[in-house]
Amino acid sequence: MKNFLRIGLVLVLMVASTVEAAPLSAELVMSGGRTWRGTLLKRDGEWIEFSTGVSARPIRLGASTIEKINYDVELNLDRLLELKENREFDQLISSLNEVLKPFEPYGDIPSNLTRYRALLMELYFLTEEFDQTLTYAKQIEADAGDDGEAVENAQTYQALALIESGRSDEADALMSRLGWLDDLGEDSDPKQLFLGAKLMSVKKDFNRAMELVAYVIAFNSQNTEWMQPAELFCAEVYTELGMYESAEEVIRQIELLYPNTPEYDKSIILKEKVMEMRALQALEQNS
Template structure:
């Protein structure tokens, strides 16, 4: 009797799960030639998408590879999402995005308007140190050339995620593939100078790294998107070299110029690290003096 009840309950749970998975998703189907139909995506069977228009009770099967784009009616409060992002509540934004786009997981390989949410997830995973997830998303988007601007952005995070993960050889190969290891002169784009500098630090080529970052600061003063990380980078390199006073000077400048930014947050963490390193050095000096 108990076994029968359990089986019935389990069947009910499974039916409930299946009904959620099979829930139609409102979307616009766009085919080559920009022919489009409003309707619902009913489900997927391997390489086939089942789609029904609002004017027909019968569904049609469309080859997934033949679809130009699916424009889903994504139910998410963008205004609230942007507010949380501005407040640097990154984990909350990630959770909200994950919950929302998981519904569309079966269709991630098909071009769609989900890319804007994946781009944001890519950035936030990177900011929160989840480089593998950031890399997974950026690697997929980097091959999509429908939007050159988004493609370029994904490639930047793809390279940075590899570097932050300590994968120097893969990062070098990627920069070579994109041609980002050439023409790093004064007029080079700041993002390419920054990526190359980060790679130099990974290889412990600190002087070369600082030369590249100096170009960002000298020739891109009106570009805060790259000035902020470049200055934070300087403070980090100074710290690695044990030049704590120089690092703290840059940290003070970041606090003054870029208050309430993610770089300011990271600079404060760096200040705590410097204080810890200085305390350890003082302790070691004291112990050495006593031994002498």
């Protein structure tokens, strides 16, 4: 399996090297909807040199006149997602950054690279690099335009990264602006319930946190996107409150139901923490 993953990563990097070694083939979508197909040659500040192939001399375009760049990117997104499923996060981040490196000079212009940046955003969150998560999330939110799903996904990761990095006031402000904290109850969106629970936990309002996450578990059992992290969150709160037996019971359930997932990996780490806390508690009681 390891050799298979290495081969996959090498193939991805081979694509990246090809892109980096040559000018970038792309379609430019200009203000007013006009499109030009050709080759991006280089960027000089606010000016971009572009060849249409019609004339021997390149033309110079103001970056602000370009609404979007559609690159000819030869990447197998399904293959990248397969590597993600195998949880080779650090290697995949390195590979994706290598792939996207040639496009960096044009990174402030909206493009069809959003889905790859969204994958990087998620990977940085999974590896707890929250500043990087926020950087990509804000860029995606700004560039996604009328792609409502991409915008909402970026906003979700902004909220998660702010919460996990302890910036609860900023998370509260963001979620309030988006209306994600309004009238949370059993009929609310599971994502909003989960984020609300996480926010309450950071604020040490554990009763409200457990109430909200209970709604996720009780009324959204088929929604694995939020059910799995909700159960892990329960175990984390139980641990925080010193309810170790309850934490261990939830951890056992995660190990049984969600093998080969990020929640499983985190539950193993949490189980070790619970064992350490139990041992410390026993020492204190016997002293």
